[in-house]
Amino acid sequence: MIDIIKQYGLAYLCWDGYHISGVAMTLWLLVLSCGMGFCLALPLAIARNARSAVIRFPVWLFTFIFRGTPLYVQLLLIYSGLYQLNFVHQHVLLNDFFRQALNCTVLSFLLNTGAYTTEIFAGAIRETSHGEVDAALAMGMSRVTMYRRIIIPSALRRALPVYSNEVILMLHATTLAFTATVPDLLKVANDAYSATYDPFDAFTLAALLYLCISFVLIFAFRRAERHFLAYLNP
Amino acid sequence: MKKVFRSVLTAMCVLGVASAPLAANAKQMHELRFGVDATYPPFESLSPSGAFQGFDIDLGKAICAELATKCVFISQSFDGIIPALQARKFDAILSSMTVTPERQKQIAFSSEMYNEPTALIVKKGSGLTPTAASLKGKTVGVEAGTIQESYAKTYWAPEGVKVVSYPGQDQVYADLLSGRLDASLQDSVEADYGFLKTPRGANFEFGGDVTYDPKHVLGSYIAIGVRKDDPELLKKINWAIAEIHKKGIYQKIEAKYFNFDVYGAPSKNSMN
Numbered sequence: 486m487i488d489i490i491k492q493y494g495l496a497y498l499c500w501d502g503y504h505i506s507g508v509a510m511t512l513w514l515l516v517l518s519c520g521m522g523f524c525l526a527l528p529l530a531i532a533r534n535a536r537s538a539v540i541r542f543p544v545w546l547f548t549f550i551f552r553g554t555p556l557y558v559q560l561l562l563i564y565s566g567l568y569q570l571n572f573v574h575q576h577v578l579l580n581d582f583f584r585q586a587l588n589c590t591v592l593s594f595l596l597n598t599g600a601y602t603t604e605i606f607a608g609a610i611r612e613t614s615h616g617e618v619d620a621a622l623a624m625g626m627s628r629v630t631m632y633r634r635i636i637i638p639s640a641l642r643r644a645l646p647v648y649s650n651e652v653i654l655m656l657h658a659t660t661l662a663f664t665a666t667v668p669d670l671l672k673v674a675n676d677a678y679s680a681t682y683d684p685f686d687a688f689t690l691a692a693l694l695y696l697c698i699s700f701v702l703i704f705a706f707r708r709a710e711r712h713f714l715a716y717l718n719p
Numbered sequence: 720m721k722k723v724f725r726s727v728l729t730a731m732c733v734l735g736v737a738s739a740p741l742a743a744n745a746k747q748m749h750e751l752r753f754g755v756d757a758t759y760p761p762f763e764s765l766s767p768s769g770a771f772q773g774f775d776i777d778l779g780k781a782i783c784a785e786l787a788t789k790c791v792f793i794s795q796s797f798d799g800i801i802p803a804l805q806a807r808k809f810d811a812i813l814s815s816m817t818v819t820p821e822r823q824k825q826i827a828f829s830s831e832m833y834n835e836p837t838a839l840i841v842k843k844g845s846g847l848t849p850t851a852a853s854l855k856g857k858t859v860g861v862e863a864g865t866i867q868e869s870y871a872k873t874y875w876a877p878e879g880v881k882v883v884s885y886p887g888q889d890q891v892y893a894d895l896l897s898g899r900l901d902a903s904l905q906d907s908v909e910a911d912y913g914f915l916k917t918p919r920g921a922n923f924e925f926g927g928d929v930t931y932d933p934k935h936v937l938g939s940y941i942a943i944g945v946r947k948d949d950p951e952l953l954k955k956i957n958w959a960i961a962e963i964h965k966k967g968i969y970q971k972i973e974a975k976y977f978n979f980d981v982y983g984a985p986s987k988n989s990m991n
Contacts, residue, residue, distance in 0.1 A: 502872075502876070503872070503876045503877075504879075505880070521922075565890075565893060565897070568897045568898075568899065569897050574898065584898075586883070586899075663886060664886060665895075666883050666884060666885055666890075668884070672863070672884070675798070675863060676863065676864075678798070679798050679863065679864035680821065681804075682801045682802055682825050684799075684802060700968070703910055
C-alpha cells in the first residue's frame with residue numbers, strides 16, 4: 486500500500502503527469518454533469534407537469550429513454566456511435582465537440598442524471614400542497630410569480646433528500662468514464678494495479694477515496710437538509 | 720491374468736521413461752494448464768466453435784507433446800493473468816507476454832518463444848513515423864497496461880504528443896477508424912494480422928517500428944510465464960522449447976502462420 490501511495494499518490498488525487506486525473510477528474514465530471522443536469526432538469530420538470538400534452542409528451546419520452554436504458558449504453562452511443570456519423574464529421578463545431586472524449590462523457594452523464602432529476606423535481610412539483618397554491622392564487626399571483634416564489638422553492642426543498650441520493654449514484658456512475666478514455670479515479674487504480682499486480686491495495690485505495698467523497702457529499706447534503714427543511718422539524 | 724497385467728505395467732513404465740528422459744527423475748506431470756487471453760489473433764484466439772487456436776496455442780501443444788502430458792488451456796483476461804497464475808488457476812502463462820523487469824519481479828520467464836517489435840499504425844499517406852518529433856501535437860492511442868502504453872507515456876507524452884489509453888485494443892482500432900486518433904501503437908504482428916490485413920484496415924499502413932528505447936521500456940522478447948516457486952516446470956518448459964527447435968517442429972508451426980522469421984526480431988520490410 487505504501488509503495489502504491491508513494492508512486493501513484495499524486496495520480497490518485499489530481500495529476501498523472503500530463504492530464505488531470507484521479508479524484509480531481511472524478512469530481513470535475515460529477516460537478517459538470519450534476520450542475521448542467523440540474524439546469525436542464527428544472528425547466529423540464531415544469532414542462533413535465535404542463536397541461537398541454539404537446540409539451541408534456543416530449544419530456545416524458547426523454548426521461549423514459551434515458552431512464553430506461555443503461556448509462557453505459559448511452560455513453561457508448563454518444564462516444565462511439567455519434568462520432569461515426571458523417572454529418573458530425575463534416576460540421577466543424579460538432580466535429581470539435583465530439584472529438585473530445587471528455588465532452589462526450591459529460592454530455593451522456595448530464596443527459597442521464599438530467600432525466601432522473603427531472604422526474605424527481607416533477608414529482609415534488611406535483612406533490613405541492615393545494616393550500617400553498619390556493620394561498621398564492623388568493624394573493625393574486627400570476628402563474629410565473631407563483632412558480633418562482635412558491636412552487637419551485639418548496640418543491641426543491643422537499644426533493645433534497647431524494648436528489649442527494651441521485652448525486653451519490655452519479656458519483657458511482659463516473660467510474661464508467663474510462664470506457665470513453667477519460668482518466669478518472671478508477672483508471673488510475675487500474676494503472677496502479679497493472680503496474681504492481683496488487684489488486685487488493687490498488688482498488689482498496691480507490692474505494693477509500695470514493696468513500697471520502699461520498700462522506701463529504703452526504704455531510705454537505707445533511708447540512709443543507711437541516712437548513713432548508715428546518716420547518717419539518719418536530 | 721495378473722502376470723499379463725504386470726508385464727503391461729512394466730512395459731508402460733519403461734516406455735514412459737524412454738519417451739521422457741527429463742521427467743524420469745521428477746514426478747510425472749498429469750497435465751499442463753496454460754492461462755490464455757484469447758483475444759490476440761494470430762497468436763491466440765477462439766475459433767467459431769469455441770476452441771483455442773493460434774500460433775501460441777500450437778506451440779503450447781507442441782511443448783505438451785514433448786513433455787508427454789495433457790494440454791489444458793484456460794481463458795483469462797490479460798490484466799488479471801499474473802494474479803491468476805499466482806493464485807494457481809493455471810501453471811503457466813502462454814499469452815504473447817513480453818518479458819519486462821517489472822513482470823520479472825512477479826514471475827519467472829522461459830527462454831524466448833518469439834519476438835515482435837512495437838509498431839505505429841497511421842492513416843495511409845499521413846507520413847507519420849514513431850518519433851516524438853513527428854507525432855508532436857498528434858493523438859496516439861494505446862491499450863492500458865501494455866508495454867506500449869508505458870513507452871508512449873515515457874518518451875512521447877513529455878514531448879507534447881497526446882497519449883490516450885483505452886481499456887482494450889479493439890477500442891483503439893475503433894477510434895483510429897472514427898478519426899479521433901491520428902495513430903496507434905501496438906505489437907507489429909498483431910497489428911498486421913489483426914487489423915491491417917482485415918477489410919477495416921484498408922486505409923491504414925505501418926508508420927514504422929519503434930527502435931529508440933534507451934530505458935528498455937519495451938522489454939526483450941515474448942516468453943512463457945511461470946510461478947517463481949515452480950523452477951521444476953520452468954526447466955521442463957525450457958527443455959521442451961529447445962527440443963521443438965531442434966526437431967524443426969517450431970519452424971513448421973511458424974511457416975503455418977507467418978512468412979517471416981518471428982523468432983528473430985522481424986523488420987518492417989519483411990512484412991510487406
